[in-house]
Amino acid sequence: MEHLLNPHVREIEISGIRKFSNMVAGIEDMVSFTIGQPDFKTPEHVKQAGIRAIEENKTTYTHNAGDLALRKAAAQFVKTKYNLSYKPETEVIVTIGASEAIDITLRTVLTPGSEVILPGPVYPGYEPAIRLLGAVPVHVDTRANRFKLTADLIRQAITAKTKCIILPYPSNPTGVTLEKAELQEIADLLRGRDIFILADEIYSELTYNLQHVSIASFLPEQTIVINGVSKSHSMTGWRIGFVFAPEWLTKHILKVHQYNVSCAPSISQMAALEALTAGIDDAHAMKKEYEKRRDYVCRRLDEIGIGYVKPDGAFYVFAKVPEALKRSSFDFALDLAKQQKVAVVPGSAFSKYGEGWFRMSYACSMDQLEKGLARMEKFVANLS
Known part of the structure; x- marks a missing residue:
């Protein structure tokens, strides 16, 4: 009876963010930069x-x-x-x-x-x-x-x-x-x-x-x-x-x-x-830490040779899939996850204008960022 359903519902798909995140969920030792979930505890x-x-x-x-x-x-x-x-x-x-x-x-x-x-x-x-x-x-x-x-x-x-x-x-x-x-x-x-x-x-x-x-x-x-x-x-x-x-x-x-x-x-x-009220400025400490992480991620991407647009806010970096790798954003993300156990979101999840890019969340610990970016560097070097 599926044909009886609202066609607008049948035609939409699960979010590309969640789809890719679910694909790599549960894989042992996966460093995930996918979901926009603050890693701080609620105050x-x-x-x-x-x-x-x-x-x-x-x-x-x-x-x-x-x-x-x-x-x-x-x-x-x-x-x-x-x-x-x-x-x-x-x-x-x-x-x-x-x-x-x-x-x-x-x-x-x-x-x-x-x-x-x-x-x-x-x-x-x-x-x-x-x-x-x-x-x-x-x-x-x-x-x-x-x-x-x-x-x-x-x-x-x-x-x-x-x-x-x-x-x-x-x-x-x-x-x-x-x-x-x-x-x-x-x-x-x-x-x-x-x-x-x-x-x-x-x-x-x-x-x-x-x-x-x-x-x-x-x-x-x-x-x-x-x-x-x-x-x-x-x-x-x-x-x-x-x-x-x-x-x-x-x-x-x-x-x-x-x-x-x-x-x-x-x-x-x-x-x-x-x-x-009491927590009107609770975001200040988190923002300070996010900014530190942003600067670290941008510096490491520079060292790896991956282009990006420097963020003004939030906790994401939108980075360019290296053209030399000759991969779609989805294939890049999938290969990175399989070969180096690092999960990012393909840019194609954010409309056709995101193709050729990938999103990386830095709402995670510095240890995770260091580990994940070291693996990403190895992945790019091996394929180049």
């Missing part, structure tokens, strides 16, 4: 807040939009950090991670046939969500522009069907981000057009050498900001994300959220409240 004071929530029986439904104290803390967090102003009562929704936030936003603003502009290469989670709605993802080739989706590139891609533009910066998989002047140009281009901006800013607290700027500071009336505590506080399993948007829009997104999940887990909400 102890945040864990204790979760424990207290259980002990105090805070285990019931919350308001559909989330506990008001948490919404107030989230609004204050983005005000303090990024100078964004949202009313906690009506312009903030607590979601089950940034993934649900993205999904309910797209389900609210898209209709069948709508076009969504997004950079290529890009995190593979957006395209299936778009296609499930009968909408059309339009990947823009950013390879010649340091993987940045600029106003000029957007201008060339806009059509009468364009309904939304996704700005996922700092970027997964490339680690690059957009600077203030670049965001201003995009805002000037889109101001007054019937086009939404979905700004996925889940890595906003992990930027190096520059302060994160949100396009919502220039164009709040058309922007939906997605954020959460997964990366900033190493809380991926707690599943807490946020939607920030104008009240007229949030009230409709909330309807989709309500019928989808009712509310985010109450215990996780209490832990997130602690993270965004």
